[in-house]
Amino acid sequence: MTQTLSIAALFDTIVAIFAKAGLSPDQAAAVARTVTAGERDACKSHGIYRIEGCLRTVKAGKVNPLAEPTVTVDGAIVRVDAQGGFAPLAFERGAPVLAETARRHGLAAMAIGDCVHFSALWPEIEQLTAQGLAALAMCPSYSSVAPAGGIQALLGTNPLAFGWPRPGNPYVFDFATSVVARGEVELHRRAGKPIPEGWAIDAEGAATTDPTAALAGALLPFGGHKGSAISTMIELLAAAMIGENDSVTARKVLGDMTLSPTHGELVLAFDPRRFTADPFTAAEALLEAIAGQGARLPSQRRFAARAAAETEGITLTPDETARLERFLSLGLDAV
Numbered sequence: 065m066t067q068t069l070s071i072a073a074l075f076d077t078i079v080a081i082f083a084k085a086g087l088s089p090d091q092a093a094a095v096a097r098t099v100t101a102g103e104r105d106a107c108k109s110h111g112i113y114r115i116e117g118c119l120r121t122v123k124a125g126k127v128n129p130l131a132e133p134t135v136t137v138d139g140a141i142v143r144v145d146a147q148g149g150f151a152p153l154a155f156e157r158g159a160p161v162l163a164e165t166a167r168r169h170g171l172a173a174m175a176i177g178d179c180v181h182f183s184a185l186w187p188e189i190e191q192l193t194a195q196g197l198a199a200l201a202m203c204p205s206y207s208s209v210a211p212a213g214g215i216q217a218l219l220g221t222n223p224l225a226f227g228w229p230r231p232g233n234p235y236v237f238d239f240a241t242s243v244v245a246r247g248e249v250e251l252h253r254r255a256g257k258p259i260p261e262g263w264a265i266d267a268e269g270a271a272t273t274d275p276t277a278a279l280a281g282a283l284l285p286f287g288g289h290k291g292s293a294i295s296t297m298i299e300l301l302a303a304a305m306i307g308e309n310d311s312v313t314a315r316k317v318l319g320d321m322t323l324s325p326t327h328g329e330l331v332l333a334f335d336p337r338r339f340t341a342d343p344f345t346a347a348e349a350l351l352e353a354i355a356g357q358g359a360r361l362p363s364q365r366r367f368a369a370r371a372a373a374e375t376e377g378i379t380l381t382p383d384e385t386a387r388l389e390r391f392l393s394l395g396l397d398a399v
C-alpha cells in the first residue's frame with residue numbers, strides 16, 4: 065500500500081534517520097531539508113533515493129558527520145570550509161554571508177571546499193532568489209560522462225543551476241550537463257527499465273539502453289560539444305580555480321560510485337539592482353513572453369508538485385516506505 069505523509073512528517077523521519085546514523089543535529093537537519101525538498105518537488109533522483117548513498121558514505125567513514133563548516137571573507141570572495149561534512153550545511157552557513165557580500169559589491173562568489181556532495185542545486189539557488197538576488201551555482205561530481213567525441217568516463221555529471229528573482233516563484237533552471245543525472249539512470253536500473261537511446265554508451269563505447277551497461281560505461285553530455293564545453297568549464301571554475309577535487313580525482317579518492325563524492329562548489333550571487341535601476345520590468349516582459357507562447361518555464365513542474373505536496377502531502381511507494389523504516393530501525397546496519 066502507498067503511504068501519504070505531510071512534508072513536516074517526512075522531514076522529521078529523515079532527520080531521525082540521519083541522527084541515528086550519527087550526524088550532528090545541524091548536519092542531520094540540513095541534509096533532511098534538501099532531501100525532503102527533492103521529494104516534495106517530485107525530483108526523485110535527488111529525493112529520498114539519496115538517503116542510502118549518504119548512509120553508505122557515513123558508514124565508509126568518507127564524510128565527517130559532525131562537521132562544523134567555517135566561513136571567511138576575502139573581498140568579494142566568501143570561502144566556506146565544509147570540514148569534510150555534507151554540502152547542505154556548508155551552503156546554509158555561507159549563504160547569508162554571500163548575500164550580504166553580493167549586496168555590498170554588486171556581485172560575490174562563494175567557494176565551498178571539502179564538502180561531500182549528493183544534492184540538487186535548486187534548493188540553494190532558491191535561498192538566494194528569495195533575497196532578491198540572481199544566482200548561479202555549479203560543481204563537479206565524479207567521472208561518469210564521456211567528453212563529446214570521446215568514449216571514456218572523464219567529466220562528472222556536473223550540474224549548473226541559475227535563478228532570477230520574480231514576484232511569486234523565481235525563474236530557476238538546474239540541470240546535469242550530461243543528458244540526464246546519473247541518479248536517473250540508477251533509478252531506471254532499480255526499476256528494471258531500459259534507458260532511452262542517446263543517454264549513454266557502454267564500456268566499449270557502443271550506444272546502449274541497458275542502465276547497468278551505461279553505469280559501467282559512460283553517460284553522454286547534453287547537446288554534444290556544447291554540453292561537453294559547459295561541463296569542462298565547471299571542472300575549471302568549480303575545481304581547478306577553487307583548488308578542490310575535479311571529477312577524476314573525486315572518483316579516484318572515493319573508489320566506489322555507490323558513495324557520495326568529496327569536492328567543492330562555486331556559487332555566484334548578483335544584486336541586479338546594483339547594475340541598473342530597474343532590471344525587473346524587462347526581465348518580467350521576457351519571461352512572460354516565453355510563457356505566453358505556451359512554452360513552460362523551467363521549474364514550473366517542480367512548483368506545481370510542491371503546491372500539490374503542500375495540500376495533499378507526499379505519497380511514497382511501499383518500497384520507499386519499507387526502505388525508510390529499515391533505515392530508521394537499523395541505522396548504518398541497513399546499508
Ligand code: NDP
Pocket residue numbers: 107109110181182183184185186203204205221222223224225236237238239240241242243244245246248360361362363364365366367
Ligand atoms: P532535468 O532534465 O529533469 O531538468 C533540468 C531542468 O530543466 C529543470 O530545471 C527542469 O524543470 C527543466 N525542464 C525539464 N523539462 C523542461 C521543459 N520541457 N521545458 C522547460 N524546462 C524544462 O534534470 P537533470 O536530470 O539534468 O538533473 C536533475 C537534478 O540532478 C538537478 O537538480 C541537478 O542539480 C542534480 N544533479 C546533481 C549533481 C551533483 O553532483 N550534486 C550531479 C548531476 C545532477 P522542472 O524541474 O520543473 O522539470
Ligand code: PYC
Pocket residue numbers: 109181182183205206221240244245246247248
Ligand atoms: O545524479 O549525477 C547525479 C549525481 C552525482 C552526484 C550527485 N548526483
